[in-house]
Amino acid sequence: MKKGEEIEFIKDGKRVDGRTFDELRNIKIEVGVLERADGSCYLELGDNKVIAAVYGPREMHPRHAQDAKMAVIKFRYNMAPFSVDDRKRPGPDRRSVEISKVSREAFEPVIMREYYPKAAIEVYVEILQSDAGTRTAGINAASVALADAGIPMKDLVSSIAVGKVGGEVVLDLNAVEDNYGEADMPIAMIARKNMITALQMDGRLTKDEFGRGLKLAMNACHQIYELQRTALIERYNKRESVKFEEREA
């Protein structure tokens, strides 16, 4: 597909992958997948596959970056070389540094940082497979991993992107829509309070489209919040049913 080539994004009210305008891709969340991390989460959002690991609170290094009043959050968003079509050169680049920064700031309002002066809370998000919207998938996974690590938080953060393709405002863009669409707007929010903690926009939207997009994202974040919640609660209910007789066998 060449740039500038016309793609039929909308056909009979359906999108390229058959979804409606306000439909999410499939989401799968698994809690506590890593043995060595204090908290972890594996998440799939359509064809995105991400894993998040949380360590800490632990001692902050380097020392001069410590904050005497509250914990410092370290957030690293990293794409695996094999996560995209052309091999990605490993290591941090302009894009991943930016995403790490906005993701970290998305969590600053919810984490009770003042509980742990001078310490660091480290979040690592690894993108194993990418299909547009990895930063939102990363934030969703990190949120669950933080809860799993026992980090005190006011609430979970949920995140999703909205955008504009073929003149329509749609939810949760996939790779084709993201690359050739007209606008992309990832949003992170505290779903329960409808409080936005991160918002970026690439492309152009009118004021009206922005409003409609925001509404779509809010609804979707409520759905994602429920999935995150269920994943966390189910984990312990499942454990409960394992009797020790079965365990012995």
Place this chain on the structure above:
Amino acid sequence: MYKVVIPGDFVSDDVNRAGEGTYVEDGKVYAVTYGVVDDKNEIRVVAFSGKYIPVMGDVVIGKIIEISFPYWIVDIASPYEARLHMSEVAMRAEKRVEFGNMSAYLDFDDLVAVKVINVDAMMRIDLALQEDLDIGSEGRLIEISYTKVPRIIGRKGSMIRMLKEKCKCFIFVAKNGRIWIKGKAEDMKLASEVILMITTEAHTSGLTDRVAEFLDSSRQRVKKR
């Protein structure tokens, strides 16, 4: 059956009883960690996991990680390092404890039972030696999350009493989640197995009875062999 909550879950309207693991907003109590609700005297959320934060008076097991005159720097399984002053050892030392010979009394990787005597706002932690508890080179140390310690001890110490009795071991459970077991090799193995079982099933009810059953059945199996 315990109620599992996640951060931000509504727990109660009773603001006056809001305790550990909760926060109050607009006259309501919400959970601050992922855990189970304990609604006995005050409303608490008992976290499933997390790091130990020292509190004055806690008895913990520490490991010497650095010698920096006049302190031993002690790792207490917490985000913060603690320090043990030279004078703590001086009382029972034969010779004067000095700059050069601190390692003769406590060396790297030595385990110590210590009491937290002070924690300041900067999270500087001062320790005192717990005189009545001397951790030698015998026995084994297991490390669990500090959040599970109350479960290991049980209501009024019922669980730990039973463990000691049925495993025929000396067991010391420190507040920071480190557990010291001393006894015959076989007994120690059983004890650590059971403690692991308690940690994975800490959030379930009727645990003491199940543990007792497990201990009896495994003892019988050993006898048969």
